[in-house]
Amino acid sequence: MNATKFALLALALTLALPAVGAETPQKPGKGLHEIPDPELNLMRGRYTVGGNAVAWFGVTMVSTWQTTTGQSLQGAMTLGMDFSKGGNVPKVTFTPIVSITDANAPLPDSSGRSIDGSGLNNVAGVSQSVQIAGDGNRASNVMHLNVRNDGVVPGVSGSIAGNATAQSGDASAVASFDGNAARLQLTIQGQGAVQQWLRSGSVGQSVQLTSDGQLVSNRLQIDLVRESMAGNLPLAQNVAQAITLNRGIGGIGGQ
Template sequence: MNTTPWTPVAMLLALLGTAPVLAADAPRAEQGRPGKGLSEIPDPELNLMRGRYTVNGTSVAWFGVTMVSQWQAGNQSAQSALTLGMDFSHGTQAPKVSFTPSVTVTAADAPLPVTPGRSVDSSGLQNVAGLTQSVQVAGDNNVASNSTQLNVREGSAPPASDPAGVQPAVVQQAGVQQASAQQGGVSAVAQQDGSSASVKLDIQGVGQVQQWIRNGSVGQSIAISSDGQAVRNRMQIDLVRQTLASSGSLNQNVAQAMNLVRGVGIGPGQ
C-alpha cells in the first residue's frame, strides 16, 4: 500500500510526542500497608497496554503547512511561498491534497554585491532530524529571522481556497510539482513531491534561504555571505482534529481488550 501522502502527518505526529515512551518504575508497596502482594507491571507490558481503553478518540481531519521565504536588498527582492493541505475528512485512505505555490523575483537586473573570501556551509543540516532552525552570517548589517508556529485545534477541515489568480504555472515531472522563477542571479523555487514540501531562494554570491518539511524533519535555514541583506523565514503548521463518535462495536472491542489483560501484574494471593 502506498502511504506516501501520509508521511508528513506521521512525521508531525512523531514531533508532537506520540513516539513510544516507557513508563517509569512504580514504587513497591510498603510492608504492612494496603496493597501488599501487588507486583510491578514491567515497562514493556505497560508500553503494549497504552491506548487500549480509549473509547472516544480523535482523528486527523486536516493537515496544512504554509511556508514563506523572503529576501530583500535595496530594490531587489525575491519570495518563495507555498500552502499545502491534506484533507482526511472524506473517510478514504488517501487524503485530498491541495498545493498552491507562489514565486516572485523583482529588480533582479540590478548588480548583486561581490564579496570575495566569504563562505558559509549548511550542508550538514540535511542530516539533522526533528525541528531545525539555522542562521549563518558572514557579513555586516544583515537582518535574519526564522519563525515557526504550530496550531492544533478541534473542528472540521477548512474550506478549500480558490487559487485563481495566485498560483503560477506549475510543472509536474516524475511526481514532483514545482513552480519557479529566475532572473539574473536570483532564483525562487516552491515544490512538493507527495512526501516532502520545500521553498528555496538562491541569490548568487549572496546566500541561500530555504524551508522544508519531510519525513522526520522540519527545518528553516538562512545562509548569508554579504552585507545589508534582509531575510525572513516564516512557517505555520495547522493540525485539525476531529472527535470520533463512540459506537457499539468500539465499546465491544474495548471490553475484549480489558479481558485480555485482566490480572496482568497481580501477584500471588490477589
C-alpha cells in the same frame, strides 16, 4: 493554549521513552499481535491517539529576501491534506507562488566568505538555523502551530499545481512538492540561500548569508484540525483504522 498542550504532551512522551526502553521486553497479551517494524515505518502520524482523528493538516510557507541592490525575491506555498472524507489517502492541494524583481545595481563581491549548512539534512524534528558571514544583515525565522478540535475543515478548493520556479541572473526562487516533501527556496549565487521545508520526520527553516545589508525572513504556519471519533468503536477497530490511514504519503497520486 492548544499549541502549548501539544508541545507539553510531546515533551512528556519524549522524556518517557528512555524509561520505557529500559524495561525488559514482554510478550504481547493474549489476542494481541505486535506490529512489525516495516509496518511502523510506514506510519505518518495521520491518527491521533485518545479518540481524536486528524481531519485536516495544512502548511503555509512564506519567504522574502530584499538585497542592498534593490533586488527582491519572494516565494510562498500552501499545502493542504484533507482527511475528513475518509478513505485510505487524503485529498491533497498544493499552490506555489514565486517572483523576482531585478536589481538596479551590481551585486557586491562576497568572495572569501563561506558557510556550510549540510548538517541540517540529518536533523529530525523541528529545526531553525541562521548562518551569516557578513555585516548589517537582518534575518528571522518564525514558526506557528495552530491546533483546533472542532473538526471544521477549511473550504479549500483546487488540486496539486505544478512546481513554481523563477530565474533572474544569479537569483532563483523555487517552490516544489513531490508527494513526499515540500520545499521553498530563494537563492542568489555567491550571496546565500533562504529555505523552508517539510519532509518525513522533519520541518525546518534555514537562512544562510555571505553578504552585507540583506533583509530576509521565513514564516511557516502549521494548522491541525482534529475531530472526535465515535466513542463506542472497539479499540481493535481504532487501531486497525490507524494503521490503514497512516500508510506512506508518497502514494497520494495527486488526489
